[in-house]
Amino acid sequence: MIEYLSANLWQMWAVVSVVCLIVELMNGDFFIVCFSIGAVAATIAAPFVGFFWQLAVFIFFSALSIFFVRPFALRYLHRNDSERVSNADAIIGQTGVVSTAIPAGGFGRVALGGDDWKAVADSQEEIPVGTKVEVVGRESIIITVRRIEN
Numbered sequence: 001m002i003e004y005l006s007a008n009l010w011q012m013w014a015v016v017s018v019v020c021l022i023v024e025l026m027n028g029d030f031f032i033v034c035f036s037i038g039a040v041a042a043t044i045a046a047p048f049v050g051f052f053w054q055l056a057v058f059i060f061f062s063a064l065s066i067f068f069v070r071p072f073a074l075r076y077l078h079r080n081d082s083e084r085v086s087n088a089d090a091i092i093g094q095t096g097v098v099s100t101a102i103p104a105g106g107f108g109r110v111a112l113g114g115d116d117w118k119a120v121a122d123s124q125e126e127i128p129v130g131t132k133v134e135v136v137g138r139e140s141i142i143i144t145v146r147r148i149e150n
Contacts, residue, residue: 010046030073038062102127
């Protein structure tokens with residue numbers, strides 16, 4: 001088994017690369033992906049050099065990625081937003097259609113972007129089915145809507 005692994009270290013580096021990519025998907029900070037890039041470089045070098053040179057290639061390309069690829073990715077993919085909105089907060093300002101009437105002071109439902117949200121009106125008026133509304137707030141899974149005048 002040891003002989004097989006030492007003869008096929010490229011497979012270990014490929015697995016390290018894939019695992020790093022999976023961890024990066026859970027993290028999203030563009031840090032672990034740098035180690036994935038280093039592991040890909042070590043995978044390419046594996047058939048030609050010994051283990052310590054592979055390790056050196058991994059460290060070298062990981063460090064290069066941390067100093068050059070990561071800042072580039074952060075700049076162009078995260079846009080250095082100090083306050084990124086979550087998916088739920090991104091619906092504020094969107095328009096939807098009332099799917100279940102919203103009684104005065106009660107709850108109804110609003111169809112919004114293919115989803116159906118529990119909703120409450122921002123004023124003490126009833127909003128009938130089919131009325132266009134705008135999302136003005138969100139508290140947990142309940143949205144606050146305002147009638148849009150046609």
